[in-house]
Amino acid sequence: MAARIYLGFEEPIERLEKQLQDLEAKKDDSVETQEEIRSLKREIADKTKSIYENLSAWQTVEVARHQQRPQSADYLNLVFDEFVELHGDRKFGDDRALRTGFAKLDAFKVMFLGHFKGRNLKERSECYFGCAHPEGYRKAISKMQLAEKYQIPVIAFIDTPGAYPGVGAEERGQAMAVADAMFAMSRLRTPVVCVVIGEGGSGGALGIGVGDRVAMLQHSYYSVISPEGCAGILWKSHQFKEQAADALRFTSKYLPKFGVVDDVIEEPLGGAHRDHRQMAARLKMYLLKTLKELNGVEADNLVQQRYDKFRRMGEFLEREVTQTEATA
């Protein structure tokens, strides 16, 4: 793996880890040095813990977008035993930002859907930085229906800044494609498990987000709009992205309280980017547990429970109509 990239707020950790490296490079076996190394490691762990326990909303966004954060491609290697990609929406093309296919997860055969962001510039531009076009959502619909036909559970990994805003996307019905995907997903007669692994960017995320269970990784975020977008509209400047991030309450601290996210999957100390394997192991455990829970639930009940879950979302006041008003 390439050298670790540190975020601005990780500067104290970076400093300590540099010290540790220098110390270890000395190859000094003396008791004093060994003790110093141990103590430095403890200090690093404590520092990392205290920083990551108190991430601001904006810092969470930075972690969720971290260049070295594991993506769908990484999890396909680390969590699943096999991935058989199924390309194309049979209508227009094969979206590269949203990929689908059969996958094996221990004893389970599943249909995998997931946003792909890419690592280097070539990969990133090939998959439009994780922003799917309409054909991505249409591909997802067709593969979900295939899964339904053969009673294969669907697993969707969400990691997108949003659906792609472009001329072609509009010409080919981006709004309708997202709506159709939610429409199909809400009635799917096979289990659906969704996990926000990084960025849950508005409609582009929700387009593959109507699941029996919706989970998120601890330092991911799931929002109606990006903090920059929100700041641009309501504060009239992207400069206010940190305020907007706070105001939107989109971190794992809040979303379970709103009933939007069922489970939060804890990340390794210092974020998923520090330990892909450990993150993958936890994710795998969650998926297996959840698939076992949903496996065998009768399709009618599954659809009804999914309906009821989304039906409850929202907060409003239902004012009692008073007697005088009723007779007025």
Place this chain on the structure above:
Amino acid sequence: MSSTTPEFAAAAAAAEGVKRAKRGVPEGLWQRCPGCQAVIFRKQAEELLSVCPECEHHWYVSATDRIEQVLDSGTFEEWDGELMPTDPLQFADKKAYAERLVAEQKRTGLRDAALTGCGMIRARRVAIGVTDSAFIMGSMGSVVGERLARLIERAADQNLPLIVISGSGGGARMHEGILSLMQMAKVTAALARYHEMGGLFISVLTNPTMGGVAASFASLGDLIFAEPKALIGFAGPRTIKATIRIELPDGFQTSEFLLEHGFVDRIVPRSRLKSEIARAIDYCGK
């Protein structure tokens, strides 16, 4: 990239839309048409359902006026009018959302951006919902989502055709955060259930219909009608321009553009909307 989400675009587009078509026919005897700049006698435009007599530009109409225009006179019965918005995030930008709500309620006379209920269209009973683009840009928060979901469920229970007339530049309402986004799924799920039960849904798109509203119920009609020259799309023109840095084609994201690309069944001028809805209901045997 991430700074230019569809919702940002939607709002930007709405801001443009509002400049073009400001709050319909305001007080005063005369009104400058945002379409052709002609100065129009207000009463004359009102008689034409707020359509410019010179250029047929379709001006903004409020949800209340829209219901008046589409339903048989005096047949509207409001459903769930007691639902009131709240402030689940305790959201504040330059202004607190709670204050914004009160100000919008006062200004528009609405409790939130949607009116729902039932009534008759040429003696056919229908369930009807209208969003009003003047209330926080017609954006969908929990109340709009809940009213539409209840409307759809009642239409299913009572076997009524469903009409939803959308006007929303704002898409999903930012001030209620993720709960607004989830209204898209909630209303969509209600429509999918209604669809399975055989319900007829006619979606009417008016200027503007953008973002999360376009990407949910508005695009899910068995039939989709659009008023002429309405702005309809997912991402707003400004966002798209900022992302791809090319000039957008003429007429991009208009009703006519959507018709050409196969996403709208018919473009229906306001003067014919009522009769076209009635005829479609007849064809579908509802």
